[in-house]
Amino acid sequence: MRQALTNFSPEDLCRWLKNLGIETFEGTTGLIFPVSSNSEKLLTLWMESLVSNKNFHFHPDHRLVNIENGLLFFENRNQTITLKAPLVIMGMGGASYPATGSDGRWRNLLGSIGIKTIPFKPMNCGFECSWSPFFKKTINHSALKNIKLTLGNQSVRGEAMITSYGLEGGPFYRLSREIRDSIELNGKAITFLDLTPDLSLNEVIQKLNHERGKNSISNHLRKQLKLSKSKIYLLREVTEKSIFNDFPLLAQTIKNLSVTLERPRPIEEAISSSGGVSFKELDKYFMIKKYPGWFTAGEMVAWEAPTGGYLLQGCFSTAYMAVEGIKKL
Numbered sequence: 001m002r003q004a005l006t007n008f009s010p011e012d013l014c015r016w017l018k019n020l021g022i023e024t025f026e027g028t029t030g031l032i033f034p035v036s037s038n039s040e041k042l043l044t045l046w047m048e049s050l051v052s053n054k055n056f057h058f059h060p061d062h063r064l065v066n067i068e069n070g071l072l073f074f075e076n077r078n079q080t081i082t083l084k085a086p087l088v089i090m091g092m093g094g095a096s097y098p099a100t101g102s103d104g105r106w107r108n109l110l111g112s113i114g115i116k117t118i119p120f121k122p123m124n125c126g127f128e129c130s131w132s133p134f135f136k137k138t139i140n141h142s143a144l145k146n147i148k149l150t151l152g153n154q155s156v157r158g159e160a161m162i163t164s165y166g167l168e169g170g171p172f173y174r175l176s177r178e179i180r181d182s183i184e185l186n187g188k189a190i191t192f193l194d195l196t197p198d199l200s201l202n203e204v205i206q207k208l209n210h211e212r213g214k215n216s217i218s219n220h221l222r223k224q225l226k227l228s229k230s231k232i233y234l235l236r237e238v239t240e241k242s243i244f245n246d247f248p249l250l251a252q253t254i255k256n257l258s259v260t261l262e263r264p265r266p267i268e269e270a271i272s273s274s275g276g277v278s279f280k281e282l283d284k285y286f287m288i289k290k291y292p293g294w295f296t297a298g299e300m301v302a303w304e305a306p307t308g309g310y311l312l313q314g315c316f317s318t319a320y321m322a323v324e325g326i327k328k329l
């Protein structure tokens with residue numbers, strides 16, 4: 001992947017977009033965005049550029065359903081089309097969001113011709129927790145803004161979402177592989193949330209010790225620490241009532257709230273999947289060693305990345321390598 005990402009880098013992707021007529025800009029977090037977030041426009045410009053080549057033919061709705069004796073069998077509206085293709089780039093995606101067509105069934109096809117693949121697992125996904133019925137009902141789809149999520153020695157800041165089943169959102173996507181693997185290994189993942197990442201523990205204690213007056217403890221937390229309703233509800237959900245009378249302990253809990261994650265959400269809901277064609281089967285151009293001339297690209301190869309453009313970059317870079325590989329044959 002390193003070589004692919006070097007040979008077709010984020011700068012190359014921006015240049016390619018510019019050539020299509022799409023300007024990009026760098027956001028405050030360093031991520032790159034198109035100036036206009038209209039993906040339809042991008043797709044139209046891309047298609048226009050492709051069809052301007054008289055050798056380009058596009059056959060949508062053709063599903064690869066079988067591979068036998070070096071022949072590819074496609075299905076299109078009850079018709080089967082057989083192709084002998086010396087040069088192929090397969091880009092059949094992963095197994096998440098199957099409604100988009102990427103159902104990962106191709107694993108069986110490639111398996112049937114001796115290509116080793118790694119089973120799919122959800123990546124960039126939400127995680128389930130055992131919420132109480134009251135919490136589930138009250139809090140569904142509330143934002144947890146500005147938190148820091150920690151698992152082991154890794155921490156990520158960002159915004160998450162409390163859902164009826166558990167937790168979801170940027171920091172959880174970012175650590176999804178580690179959380180998923182920890183659940184596989186230990187039956188659960190114990191994560192820690194810092195609800196006030198901009199304040200030190202001492203600052204939290206000092207603010208809690210401010211005169212409370214007639215304020216309820218929730219109002220005190222809201223006024224002194226600017227804790228949102230969803231953060232206060234979460235704090236109440238996963239802790240004992242008694243901690244609210246013990247400010248040093250409450251401060252520690254606010255800075256290090258333990259939340260147990262029990263299961264990843266089903267792969268159908270995940271943004272991407274881990275698994276796919278094993279790197280052992282591929283050369284550096286992502287060509288299948290056992291089938292010279294047949295290449296793979298994109299999420300069907302067993303690499304993984306957090307969402308935020310990294311997945312798309314990986315797809316473009318691997319596809320670029322495949323084309324370079326074809327040119328070298």
Ligand SMILES: Cc1cc2nc3c(=O)[nH]c(=O)nc-3n(C[C@H](O)[C@H](O)[C@H](O)COP(=O)(O)OP(=O)(O)OC[C@H]3O[C@@H](n4cnc5c(N)ncnc54)[C@H](O)[C@@H]3O)c2cc1C
Pocket residue numbers: 062063064065091092093094096097100101102103104105106270271272297298299300307308309310311312313315
């Ligand atoms: C909701 C959502 C949000 C996302 N947000 C981001 C983001 O912000 N940033 C980011 O980098 N990435 C994001 N991604 C991930 C990114 O979209 C994917 O990683 C990327 O599209 C994968 O590209 P691909 O070409 O490998 O596969 P896909 O885009 O999945 O395309 C594969 C194609 O192959 C077709 N196909 C499958 N099986 C067969 C078959 N047997 N025969 C013929 N055709 C077949 C499918 O129908 C599909 O059209 C997001 C994904 C989702 C679902």
